[in-house]
Amino acid sequence: MSTPGPDSPSLPEPGFTPRAPAVSLPQPAQPPANGGALLRLAAAGLAVLVLAGTSLLIGVSDVPWDALLAPAEHPRAVQVLIISRVPRTLSLMLAGMSLAVAGLIMQMLARNRFVEPFTAGTAESASLGLLAVTLLAPGLPILARTAVAAGFAMAGTALFLLILRRIPLRSALVVPVVGLVLGAIFDAATTFFAYRFSLLQSLMAWTTGDFSSVLRGRYELLWGAFVLTVVAYVVADRFTVAGLGEAFTTNLGLSHPRIVALGLSIVAMVTAVVVATVGMIPFIGLVVPNVVSLIVGDNARRSIPWVAVLGAGFVLLCDIVGRVVRQPYEIPVGTVAGVVGSLAFLHLLLRRNGRVG
Amino acid sequence: MSPPPRRLPPLLAALVGVAVIALAVFGWRASRAPAEAPVPRGAAPAAPAPGAGRTVAHAQGSTVVTEHPAQVVVFDLAALDTLDALGVDVQGVAGEYFPGQLAKYGDAKRYPRFGTLFEPDYEALHAARPDLVITGGRSSARYAKLAALVPTIDQTTDDAHFLDTVVGNTQRLATVFGKEEQARALVEAMHRSIARLKGTTAHRGKGLIVLTSGGRMSAYGPGSRFGVLHDAFGIPPAAPGLKASLHGEAIGSEFILETNPDWLFVIDRDAAIGEGGGAQRLLDNEMVHQTAAWKQGQVVYLEPANTYLIGGGIQSVRRLMEQLSDVYARPRQPVAP
Numbered sequence: 001m002s003t004p005g006p007d008s009p010s011l012p013e014p015g016f017t018p019r020a021p022a023v024s025l026p027q028p029a030q031p032p033a034n035g036g037a038l039l040r041l042a043a044a045g046l047a048v049l050v051l052a053g054t055s056l057l058i059g060v061s062d063v064p065w066d067a068l069l070a071p072a073e074h075p076r077a078v079q080v081l082i083i084s085r086v087p088r089t090l091s092l093m094l095a096g097m098s099l100a101v102a103g104l105i106m107q108m109l110a111r112n113r114f115v116e117p118f119t120a121g122t123a124e125s126a127s128l129g130l131l132a133v134t135l136l137a138p139g140l141p142i143l144a145r146t147a148v149a150a151g152f153a154m155a156g157t158a159l160f161l162l163i164l165r166r167i168p169l170r171s172a173l174v175v176p177v178v179g180l181v182l183g184a185i186f187d188a189a190t191t192f193f194a195y196r197f198s199l200l201q202s203l204m205a206w207t208t209g210d211f212s213s214v215l216r217g218r219y220e221l222l223w224g225a226f227v228l229t230v231v232a233y234v235v236a237d238r239f240t241v242a243g244l245g246e247a248f249t250t251n252l253g254l255s256h257p258r259i260v261a262l263g264l265s266i267v268a269m270v271t272a273v274v275v276a277t278v279g280m281i282p283f284i285g286l287v288v289p290n291v292v293s294l295i296v297g298d299n300a301r302r303s304i305p306w307v308a309v310l311g312a313g314f315v316l317l318c319d320i321v322g323r324v325v326r327q328p329y330e331i332p333v334g335t336v337a338g339v340v341g342s343l344a345f346l347h348l349l350l351r352r353n354g355r356v357g
Numbered sequence: 358m359s360p361p362p363r364r365l366p367p368l369l370a371a372l373v374g375v376a377v378i379a380l381a382v383f384g385w386r387a388s389r390a391p392a393e394a395p396v397p398r399g400a401a402p403a404a405p406a407p408g409a410g411r412t413v414a415h416a417q418g419s420t421v422v423t424e425h426p427a428q429v430v431v432f433d434l435a436a437l438d439t440l441d442a443l444g445v446d447v448q449g450v451a452g453e454y455f456p457g458q459l460a461k462y463g464d465a466k467r468y469p470r471f472g473t474l475f476e477p478d479y480e481a482l483h484a485a486r487p488d489l490v491i492t493g494g495r496s497s498a499r500y501a502k503l504a505a506l507v508p509t510i511d512q513t514t515d516d517a518h519f520l521d522t523v524v525g526n527t528q529r530l531a532t533v534f535g536k537e538e539q540a541r542a543l544v545e546a547m548h549r550s551i552a553r554l555k556g557t558t559a560h561r562g563k564g565l566i567v568l569t570s571g572g573r574m575s576a577y578g579p580g581s582r583f584g585v586l587h588d589a590f591g592i593p594p595a596a597p598g599l600k601a602s603l604h605g606e607a608i609g610s611e612f613i614l615e616t617n618p619d620w621l622f623v624i625d626r627d628a629a630i631g632e633g634g635g636a637q638r639l640l641d642n643e644m645v646h647q648t649a650a651w652k653q654g655q656v657v658y659l660e661p662a663n664t665y666l667i668g669g670g671i672q673s674v675r676r677l678m679e680q681l682s683d684v685y686a687r688p689r690q691p692v693a694p
Contacts, residue, residue: 060611083643084611198454198630205571212609213572215642328615329576329606 048313055089060328091219093312098225100311102270103285108243112175116285117271120179124186125156150272209281209334225273236300283341417511426488433493436512438670443536456662514669520589555591562619563595569636570626575605610644621650629661
C-alpha cells in the first residue's frame with residue numbers, strides 16, 4: 001500500500017484489537033478534526049449537484065431552467081426531462097460513483113495505487129464475456145448478458161489476483177503492468193474473435209463509454225451498481241483491513257480470502273453492469289481514488305463517500321463537455337474521460353514523483 | 358551462480374501450450390491457403406506485350422489493362438455487383454461475406470479467395486498473376502501495393518458525386534470488358550428510375566438517415582456516404598447542417614426528436630454484417646415515437662447489406678431505388694400503435 005495521505009490519522013495501530021465479528025475502526029477518532037472534512041464533502045456534493053443540474057438543462061432539445069420550477073407551463077420540456085435528461089443524469093452519476101468505488105476497492109485488494117477495473121483485466125474480460133454472449137446467444141435479455149459478463153469479469157480479476165500472489169517480489173509498478181498485460185491478452189482474444197466475425201466496429205461501439213442511448217427504461221440496471229456501491233460502503237472497514245495485508249487481516253480474526261472474494265464480486269459486477277449498459281469509461285477508477293487519498297487518506301469508510309461524489313462529478317463533467325463541444329452531435333464520454341483522465345493521471349504521477357506506490 | 362532451473366508454473370505452461378496450438382493451427386491454415394487459391398490457368402503467365410493493352414483512367418491514376426482480361430480478381434463488393442450486372446465472369450474474390458444476390462461468390466471452390474478486402478493475400482496474387490485486379494471502397498487503401506504487383510484499377514466512389522462515379526465506374530468496366538451495350542442499358546434504366554423517384558420524393562417531407570451499430574446511432578447528411586438519398590433521389594434533408602464524414606455524427610434520440618423528420622431511413626450495420634441487429638429495438642423509444650416519421654409509419658429500414666456493404670454497385674443502387682419507390686408508393690399509414 002502506498003503512503004497515507006496528509007491527514008489520515010485513522011489507520012489502525014499495530015496493537016489494535018478488534019471487536020469480533022465486525023470491525024469498526026475510525027468512529028471514535030474522528031470528531032475533532034472532522035467538522036471541516038464534512039463541510040468539504042458537503043461542498044463537493046453541492047458542486048456535483050450543480051453539475052447534475054447543468055446536465056439536466058443541456059442537450060439537443062430546448063429545456064429552459066424554469067421548466068424545473070413551473071413544469072405545467074413547459075409540457076414538452078418536462079417530457080424531455082423525464083424521458084431523456086433525468087435518466088441520463090442519473091445514469092452518469094450512478095456509473096461514475098460505482099466505477100470510482102470499484103477502483104478504490106481494487107486498489108485496496110491489490111494493495112496498489114495503479115490498479116482499477118481498466119488496468120487489471122476486469123473490463124476487458126467483461127467485454128470478452130459480452131462478445132461471447134453476442135456470438136453464442138445473441139437473443140439473451142440484457143440481465144442475462146450482464147450476468148455472463150460479470151462472470152467473465154470475476155474470473156479475469158481472480159486470475160489477476162492469482163498471478164499477483166505468484167509474483168514473489170512485487171514492486172508497485174509491476175502490479176499494474178501485470179494487469180495491463182493480462183488485460184491486453186483478454187483484449188487480444190476479444191479482438192481476434194470480433195475480427196473473425198466482422199464485429200470489430202460493433203465491439204468499438206459498445207465498449208466506448210457513451211450515454212447517448214440512455215433513456216427511461218434503458219439504464220435502470222445501473223441502480224444495481226449503486227446497490228453494490230452501498231454494500232461496499234457498509235463493509236468498507238473490511239477493505240481497509242484487507243488493504244493492510246493478508247497477515248494483518250488474519251491477525252484481526254478476519255478471513256482474507258473471504259474479503260477478497262466479496263470485493264472481487266462487487267468490482268466485477270459493477271464493471272459488468274456499467275460495460276453492458278453504457279460501455280467503458282477509463283481512468284475514473286484510477287484518478288478519483290488517488291485524488292481522494294490525497295484529500296482524506298486511505299480509510300475506506302471515510303474515503304468511499306468522497307470517491308462516490310467525485311466519481312459522479314467526474315463522469316458528469318466529461319459527459320457535459322462531450323455534449324457541448326459539438327452540439328447537437330456528441331463526443332462519447334469514454335473519449336472525453338480518456339483525454340481528461342490521462343491528463344489528470346499524468347499530473348498525479350508527476351506530483352507524486354519519486355514516491356510511486 | 359546461475360539460479361536453479363525452475364519448472365514453469367502450470368498456468369504459464371497452459372498459456373504457452375494454447376499459444377503454440379493456436380499458432381500451429383493458423384500457421385497451417387495460412388500455409389494451406391495459397392495452395393488452394395491460385396486461379397486455374399491454361400497457359401503460363403505472360404506479361405502483356407507493349408501496345409496490347411489500353412490505358413484506363415480510374416480513381417487512383419491510370420493503368421494499362423490487357424484487351425478483354427480473362428483472369429480477374431475483385432476486391433470490392435460494388436464492383437462485383439456491377440460486373441455481375443454486366444455479365445462478366447470473375448475468377449477470384451476477397452472476403453468471407455457475400456450477401457443477397459452476391460451469394461454465389463461465397464462458393465470458395467468456384468471463386469477462390471485472395472485474402473480479405475482489408476488484407477489482400479499478396480502471395481496468392483503473385484502466384485496467380487491475374488490479368489486485372491479491381492479495388493474500391495474498403496480495399497482502396499491497398500491499391501498502391503496491389504498495383505505494384507498486378508495491373509489494378511480502383512473503383513472507389515466519390516460520396517460527393519456518388520451517382521456520377523457509379524455511372525463512370527460502370528462505363529469503365531464496360532469498356533474494359535467490351536460490354537458497352539449492356540452498360541448503356543443499365544445506366545439509362547437507372548436514370549429513368551431516378552427521374553420517377555425524384556418526382557415522388559420531393560414533396561413528401563424531409564428525411565433523416567441514421568446508421569445504428571452496437572446500440573449507438575450516427576446521422577448522415579447530404580454529400581455523405583449515404584447522401585445519395587438527398588443528393589440524387591431528391592429527399593429533402595431534415596438536418597441540413599450535417600457535414601459529410603465517413604462515420605457520420607454521433608447522435609442520441611433527442612436529436613431525432615428535435616430534427617423531427619417525416620422519414621427516418623435506418624441502416625442497421627449489425628444486420629448488414631449478419632450479426633443480429635438491434636436497430637428496431639434501439640429506435641422503438643419514447644423520443645422517436647414523437648416524431649412525424651414514427652407517427653406516419655415512415656421509419657424505413659433500408660436493406661442493410663445492399664446499402665452498407667455493396668453501396669456503389671449499379672444493381673445495388675437500383676435495388677435501393679426500388680425499395681424507396683415501394684415505400685413512397687405505399688399509402689400513408691396512420692399512427693403506429
